Amino acid sequence: MDECIRVPVCASVRIRVKLHNYSNWECVLSVIIESVVSHSREDLQAKAEDIALKYPRQVDVHTLKKETNASARLQLIRNMAIPIPAKNILREYWQLNEIKIERNIWQQREALLKSTRQQVEELKNLFELWSRSLKIIEGRFGSGVASYFKFLRWLFIVNSITFAIPFAFLILPVMWNPVHPYDSALTRNIRWEREREIDKKRIAIVEKCSVKYINHTWSTLYPTDILQGTGWLEQSALFYGHYENKQLGTNENQLYNLPMAYLTILFTYFLCTLLFIMHRLSLSEEVKGGEGGAYSQIVFVQWNYSQNEVECVNLQHQSIYADIIVRLEEDRDKIRRRAxxxxxxxxxxxxxxxxxxxxxxxxxxxxxxxxxxxxxxxxxxxxxxxxxxxxxxxxxxxxxxxxxxxxxxxxxxxxxxxxxxxxxxxxxxxxxxxx
Structure with a gap:
């Protein structure tokens, strides 16, 4: 009795085989599948070459061959501005022709670093502040308005980091450690003995006056102290007069030099701010290409072909519309200047x-x-x-x-x-x- 068998090949190819002998059906089936797959590979190769010739600027065959990661190659195909049926043909062709390249140790390290960077980038996007709200703003008002709010977010992050530096290395050590006189860290020397005796008397007088002054300022609280920084606010961590010329700690061999920490943190603050600004400028640097096909590039490059949610699609429509309006205004201005x-x-x-x-x-x-x-x-x-x-x-x-x-x-x-x-x-x- 004849038997009909359907064999799926590449999720779209189905063959129908008639077998008369059940004893060797596996062998026959394997031969038929191999021949069909070979024929399908040749057919897909011809179609892929036609697509590459039809879309020479969109389909970069050299990049696809160079890419050894299957998922990365699939993402490259998704990002191409070509019809979806053509993408399906390219995807099936490269799935049948997995390129196996023997990589040396340096290429393996490079691939590992690339994969790590991608994972870190995905993790950063996952914890990015106000990403959904900024996407809504960009969709309704365009990328120009959204860039302003992204700049405010960047300022918030920079201010938070620059606040954490003095808080961790200046305010917390003063709050948690006892104050140690700065002159106790001096090396004992006979030449300084007399000077130190005089300094002790001066220190005693100053400490006595300081105690009286503190008691006087804390005895009366005025609302103007908040505006002037006087009174009880003088001894708070908000003013640099609170950080004395002393060292912190109880062990003389392990002391925290507060004056040096104050100066170091001050320079570190400005250095970090400068580095943040330079990094921001490097990210915002734009590489401009030709002027041809500017509007088609706005549509096909910005559009996310894998998006299927109605709300996100509407936001992308509005964002592309706003960018086209801005581009039209720029073109009108160029025409006016030329005239x-x-x-x-x-x-x-x-x-x-x-x-x-x-x-x-x-x-x-x-x-x-x-x-x-x-x-x-x-x-x-x-x-x-x-x-x-x-x-x-x-x-x-x-x-x-x-x-x-x-x-x-x-x-x-x-x-x-x-x-x-x-x-x-x-x-x-x-x-x-x-x-």
Missing amino acids: LSDRQRTTLLLTRVAVNVAIGILMVGVVALVYFVTHGASQRLTQKKLDSTLVVLMYQYLPSLTITMVNFIVPKIFGNMAPLEQYKADTQLAVILAR
Whole structure:
């Protein structure tokens, strides 16, 4: 009796075999499968070559051959801007033709490092702050608005890290360790014995006066102490006067040098901030290519072909729409610039020179204003006629208030004067930030 057998090959190829002898059906079946797979491989190879010829810019055959990781090669195929049936053909072809390359020890290490970096990147994306909210903002308002909130997130992370450095190495040691006199760490020397005796007397007098001063400041609490940093706030960790010229610890062989730690943390703070800024600039550096097919690149590159959720699809629609609108505005601006006559170009150049001169005069005036206000307030505070606490408070905060008002008013003036120069949007933003 004849028997029909269906054999799946590559999830899409099915063969139908008639067997008359059940004793050797396994051998016959293996031969048929091998022949069908070989034929399927040749067919897929021909189709893959046709796809590579049809889409030479989208399909990078050299990169696919060079990639030894099957999952990474599959991801490369997914990212190609080609129709989905063509992607399916390429995927089946490369699944049948797994490239086995003998790698030496350095290539193995490189592959291991690459895999580790990918895992770390996935883990970082998993714990990224406010990622979903930023995606919603980017979908509704475009990448330009989302970049501003991403910048605020970066500032929050930088401030958190820079706060953790002095908190861990300055505030916590002062809170947890007893204070050890700084002069006890000096090496004993006969030449210093007399000087140390004099220093002990001075230290005793200073400690007595300090105790009286602390008792006096803590006996009366005023609301102005919060604004002036006086009274009980003088002994808090918020002010550098709290960190004395002493060493921490009970064992003289293991002391924590507080003054050195203070200076080291100060320089470390600025160094870390500089490194964060340089890293941010390196990530934001953009490599620009040709201008051809800009709108098609926006659509096909930004679109996630594996996305099937309705909400995410709508957000991607809105994001691509916003980017196309921005691109259209830039193209209109380029066309307008090309249509300018020589007279209009000269007028624009003179306008930019006049705006820069006015801004320079304004900045010089701002610096002079801050200097004279600070100098005048310092002179008034040295006079003994100021008995009113509110007047003293006003003069103390007058330089800070002046700087705050300048920082509030001057950027608005710069922002209103920038459109007169008629720069591009990104150039205009960079000029305003630089000023």
